Amino acid sequence: METDRKFPHRAINPATRITTEPALNCSCTGSRMVGFPVAVVLPAGGSGERMGLSTPKQFCDFLDRPLISFTIEAFERINWIQNIIVVVAKECIDLMKTIIHKYSHKRITLVVGGQTRHRSIFNGLKVFTDSQVYDSKLTKPEVVIIHDAVRPFVEEDLLLKIATAAKDHGAAGATRPLVSTVIATTSEGCLDSSLERAKYRASEMPQAFLFDTIYQAYQQCSDYDFEYGTECLQLVLQYSGSKAKLIEGPPTLWKVRFKVFLTSAELSKCSVSESLSQKACVITGVQQDAVQLAHCLEKTLLTQIMVEVISTPVGEEVSCIQNISAKEYRNIIYVIVNDTDLQEIKQLVESIGNTSLPILYPVVVIMVHLNKSESMPFSNNMDELGAIRLLAKEAKQKNILVYGLLVNYPKETEKWNDAVANVCLIAGTLIKDRNAVLAGQLFVA
Ligand SMILES: Nc1ccn([C@@H]2O[C@H](COP(=O)(O)OP(=O)(O)OP(=O)(O)O)[C@@H](O)[C@H]2O)c(=O)n1
Numbered sequence: 001m002e003t004d005r006k007f008p009h010r011a012i013n014p015a016t017r018i019t020t021e022p023a024l025n026c027s028c029t030g031s032r033m034v035g036f037p038v039a040v041v042l043p044a045g046g047s048g049e050r051m052g053l054s055t056p057k058q059f060c061d062f063l064d065r066p067l068i069s070f071t072i073e074a075f076e077r078i079n080w081i082q083n084i085i086v087v088v089a090k091e092c093i094d095l096m097k098t099i100i101h102k103y104s105h106k107r108i109t110l111v112v113g114g115q116t117r118h119r120s121i122f123n124g125l126k127v128f129t130d131s132q133v134y135d136s137k138l139t140k141p142e143v144v145i146i147h148d149a150v151r152p153f154v155e156e157d158l159l160l161k162i163a164t165a166a167k168d169h170g171a172a173g174a175t176r177p178l179v180s181t182v183i184a185t186t187s188e189g190c191l192d193s194s195l196e197r198a199k200y201r202a203s204e205m206p207q208a209f210l211f212d213t214i215y216q217a218y219q220q221c222s223d224y225d226f227e228y229g230t231e232c233l234q235l236v237l238q239y240s241g242s243k244a245k246l247i248e249g250p251p252t253l254w255k256v257r258f259k260v261f262l263t264s265a266e267l268s269k270c271s272v273s274e275s276l277s278q279k280a281c282v283i284t285g286v287q288q289d290a291v292q293l294a295h296c297l298e299k300t301l302l303t304q305i306m307v308e309v310i311s312t313p314v315g316e317e318v319s320c321i322q323n324i325s326a327k328e329y330r331n332i333i334y335v336i337v338n339d340t341d342l343q344e345i346k347q348l349v350e351s352i353g354n355t356s357l358p359i360l361y362p363v364v365v366i367m368v369h370l371n372k373s374e375s376m377p378f379s380n381n382m383d384e385l386g387a388i389r390l391l392a393k394e395a396k397q398k399n400i401l402v403y404g405l406l407v408n409y410p411k412e413t414e415k416w417n418d419a420v421a422n423v424c425l426i427a428g429t430l431i432k433d434r435n436a437v438l439a440g441q442l443f444v445a
């Protein structure tokens with residue numbers, strides 16, 4: 001019986017293969033933007049020895065979610081990636097299923113990993129060829145992306161470049177400049193030679209391959225390659241003769257190797273959040289009170305972020321959405337007066353969902369309701385509060401976070417100024433925090 005390399009007491013049955021129940025497999029959404037079928041294999045079957053934690057790093061908490069959930073999400077949002085194959089150790093299958101369920105991940109097929117990264121990746125690829133063992137009906141992709149599950153910051157534009165280059169060259173991979181100079185040592189521990197740093201690159205992930213090219217390379221691999229190899233691009237060069245196209249990626253591509261990287265990963269995510277919170281637009285109809293409130297908000301918010309007021313006459317909603325999309329506003333404050341009908345906000349959310357805005361990062365929509373009537377809106381109709389929740393729940397599926405913010409109109413100027421300041425404070429916090437748990441809540445300014 002084969003044993004686990006890192007945990008020799010654990011026996012491995014190499015024939016063990018598990019695919020998820022049909023419920024976890026969902027049909028593909030097509031290859032709209034690339035014109036050829038693409039899938040991704042995410043190796044997540046390691047134990048993370050270098051972290052020194054009992055939980056493998058891909059399952060460690062990162063901004064209140066398991067790290068792997070962020071990586072999956074980065075691929076899930078891309079509609080031209082048809083299938084996401086997640087490779088995990090046998091003992092983590094149930095944990096992975098729970099994560100998939102909890103965060104509603106789609107298009108996932110789970111595969112049991114192997115003792116080394118290369119073995120895990122090969123298992124992931126076999127799901128497309130070994131339909132009897134895997135009992136899967138997944139269509140073999142033309143290009144397969146391979147990406148470490150512990151590299152959560154990967155963006156669509158880079159994936160597109162890598163996938164396209166792989167189609168043309170057989171293989172492609174992301175690189176970064178070397179951080180330190182690499183030197184060779186003699187057996188006596190002295191300097192032998194040093195590499196000319198500018199000539200060399202660090203090989204990172206993602207990488208992509210013509211499926212047949214990488215599959216055939218793995219079929220020819222030696223046990224030594226499987227056991228000690230760390231570079232898929234080298235395998236296709238050696239066994240399939242394909243010279244990978246190299247594409248420089250952004251600094252955020254790095255992987256979690258040691259504990260300190262999780263903290264840095266949290267910081268990177270925070271800096272992404274910060275850059276998303278730099279600008280907002282305030283949308284109103286042409287009603288005077290709404291426009292007035294919008295300009296008050298603009299004036300106060302402008303001390304913290306860039307704000308534009310867009311007043312949209314009825315019938316010009318399409319150009320409003322085009323404007324939001326073109327200027328990449330991911331923070332939208334929508335002002336309504338008295339009206340408790342959610343129809344307009346529903347349409348706004350639907351239109352935003354049809355743009356590319358929420359693909360990579362959440363869009364925040366704050367519905368500011370200025371109540372000028374004597375009675376409290378919603379007070380005698382709990383159904384309407386439920387409707388906000390429902391709307392927010394549906395919007396969340398599209399990566400849009402909807403919040404409600406109620407302002408009761410005070411007649412005195414001083415109280416009005418306070419109310420405006422409160423709206424700005426709450427809206428600013430919601431924009432900055434982008435807290436998905438609070439979506440659907442109604443705040444009172
Ligand atoms: N048998 C393995 C080993 C690694 N991986 C995955 O390959 C990726 C990159 O590998 P690495 O950073 O080396 O992960 P670990 O092997 O888990 O870490 P360590 O080397 O510190 O033990 C990770 O997402 C890891 O889960 C895998 O799928 N199967």
Ligand SMILES: O=C(CO)[C@H](O)[C@H](O)COP(=O)(O)O
Pocket residue numbers: 117148203204205230231232255257
């Ligand atoms: O990037 C990679 C290949 O190019 C892989 O992540 C590889 O496994 C690197 O492993 P290590 O963490 O030991 O550098």
